[in-house]
Amino acid sequence: ANISEFRLALPTIDQISVESRPLHPRKRPDILVADKGYDAQWLREALTKRGIKHKIPKRRKIGHEEEPSSNKRIESYYKTRWIVERTNAWLQNYRRVTVRWDYHTDSYEAFIELACILICLRRVLR
Template sequence: MRKRDPQPWLVDDDLWARIEPLIPKQPARSGPGRRPVDDRKVLCGILFVLFTGIRWEWLPSELGFGCGMTCWRRLRDWNNAGVWQRLHEVLLAELRAAGKLDLSRVVVDSSHVRALKGGPKTGRSPVDRGRLGSKHHLITDAGGVPLAVLLTGGNRNDVTQLLPLLQAIPPIRGKRGRPRRRAPKVYADRGYDHDKYRALVRELGITPVIARRGTEHGSGLGKLRWVVEQSFALLHWFRRLRIRWEIRDDIHQALLKLGCALICWRRLHHSKS
């Protein structure tokens, strides 16, 4: 799954060993008809769409991944079964066990993407000439590892998602003792500057370190916040996430979660190589 891999959509044995136990078993078919496509091949088809940004209906049949609608349905069904969320949690636990997760602080930010077909969780963006779009809201650890991602309309204020992002961090295992869900500090830019939300964050036992509006740049906080921008660059390296093509918000959210899990997998895979 490395960036230089000419076929990054092919699922290697190590990654498949983590995903296969999470996928619900399909009921055995007793009657006549076409046999269902193998789950691993379907996953490769889903990743092909995620990496290339191709339309589902244009998925080449000669690749052997099944038709685009088969991949779309499995993506939907596996998302409803919580496969992508559990995969993300499994990889986060492995990263923590390997000492590759730094929960001394978390960093939040958002990124706007156009939604060319509309749908739920879209809105007129004030920073994109009123064009319809959505926002990706991301929270990472101190090293840029994605911990959670949320989807909202493009007209939603960033600060409204500060608490939901903190609450969306799953319980992260990997070490003895209780799972970790919090970091002592949260870093954010001026878009999150609101005293009401600072107070709400403090009620969670977390110290907000948020830049103030109207103050000069050069506070030094950017040296710690840049990791979330790097994570957005990695997330939007998946071409299907650069523009929201899905009308259904749950499908786009599923691709976002899968993208975050793949970033975690790369970080874990590189730490072992």
């Protein structure tokens, strides 16, 4: 069974090491932009506790046709989100990455890197 993605958000964020300048790495990103699937109060509180600003649109309430007004302020952060979504779509073209048969994380990550190399090569050779 697959684990819901938003439950893996905090463990994933805890593994990120963002470098702001040489020899002075920041441990966490400044901001997290996510979609409505990550709209959970416990996640917002955990991000705030870690000092991470969050831009997560709220879900529409049942019976309401309008989007929450707070979602309008987040739209500007979504202007470059398509780059991430496009890259994920490109990675889905590689079955070995899409369907994980590898038991060891190292070999799975190696195939992700190989897929990224192939994607870059195809872009360069166009």
